[in-house]
Amino acid sequence: MTSNDLGDFLRAHRARLRPGDVGLASYGARRVAGLRREEVAVLAGMNSDYYARLEQGRERSPSPQILEAISSALRMDDAAREHMFRLAGAAPEGERPQPRETVTPALRQLLDGYPNAAAFVLNPATDFLAANALADALFSAFGKRDNMARMTFLDPAARTFFTQWGRAAEAVVAGLRHATGLDPHYRRLHDVVDSLTRASEEFAALWSSHTVHGKTRDGKEVVHPDVGPLDLMYQTFDVRGAPGQQLVIYHAEVGSPSSQALALLGSLHATRNRESSPEG
Template identity: 80%
Template sequence: MTSNDLGDFLRAHRARLRPDDVGLASYGRRRVAGLRRDEVAVLAGMNGDYYARLEQGRERGPSPQVLDAISRALRMDDAARTHLHRLAAVLPDGRRTRPDEMASAELRHLLDGYPHTPAFVLNPATDLLASNAVADALFSPFETADNLARMTFLDVTARTFFARWDRAAEAVVAGLREATGLDPHYPRLREVVSSLTAASGEFAALWSSHTVYGKTRDAKEIHHPDVGPLDLSYQSFDVRGAPGQQLVIYHAAPGSPSARALSLLAA
């Protein structure tokens, strides 16, 4: 992360678009990838100098209307538009509620109430704060089950554990990127991003793409060395009363081979 996360985010999205993607003619040799700043300003209906200052970090506090115009000009989806608004929010650090770094005893008891399916709690930096017995068994092939991002990029087990490693890797980076919009100054998140950027070229490349989306629900294709392939889906829930924490629950279709495999893990 840099001191100008908003500008970095805008530049990354600008670089993805070509003039013909947005109905503009292109003349002469282009010195930059994607759209020029003045082209984005035209599409957003604003002064070119103002947009340049915004991207350079010299303009603070753009209005929601300006941000919406820019997001439309850059063809952002809903997740990216929401992230843009979060990055542009000007809030004193003292008004931010930092994520809780410990799962409560009540939440740990709740996890134990899922005896047949993996359930665990993450903070925005993807640290595993708590997990039930089935989740412990699920992640047992990893040398250390401590942080999902680190496990995905730095533990060789991940390459076979995730049947579609590329998709899993993109998802974990996109989730970290979304977390920067919630609190760009969160120390643990900065620590994780910095260490992974230095240790993994694949992480660094994905991080620089500024792709953003969070955990909601999706499919997971896993190959566990003890029970074989697992086709799972998951749901994630914000933990009210514990800012930044997410409860994640994996589950398999009832009666499926994956459900039977989970039962073996639970045993």
């Protein structure tokens, strides 16, 4: 983490845009990628020196009106806009408590109520807090099921497990970046980001892009060594009463080959567990 997260975030978004993207004519040689600071200031209707001070960290208390103008100028989506407001200290923090690291018995029971879906609970740092049997089976391809971000970037199995590894990696990093805006003082999240930044150049490059989103639904194509390709859909739900926890459910279309393969995977995993148990 840096002491000028807002400035870093603004620079990253400015670098993604070209003059033509925002209806401006391009002129002169450009020393850096993207828009010039002066162009952002014009689009936002503000003094260019003031905008420069924001990026440089010399101005740290922009008004909500200024932030709205910048989000419009830089074509931010809702997730990026929300994150920028939080970085600037302008979004209402309320009394949001630190994320809980334990799962209630009721939630664990709920996980087991999804026999045909892989269901698990993550904290904002993407640590696994709980998982049902089918989730254990699905992620058995990895050496250890402990932290989704670590698994994606540091476990070699991820490169073959995720059919579109680059897309999966980008989604994990964007989710972590979104979480830092919601829980900026959550120590575990900072530790995960710091350790992955040191351990993975790919993570460090994606982290520096300042992409933000908190997807709630998307497709996921994976290849499991036991049953082959699986075309899945995942959905994410915030756990009410446990701020920061997310219930994630991976499922396949009913009656599809992926649904049959997922059921077979669960059966294989259960058989192995019985055979390896002391009673087995």
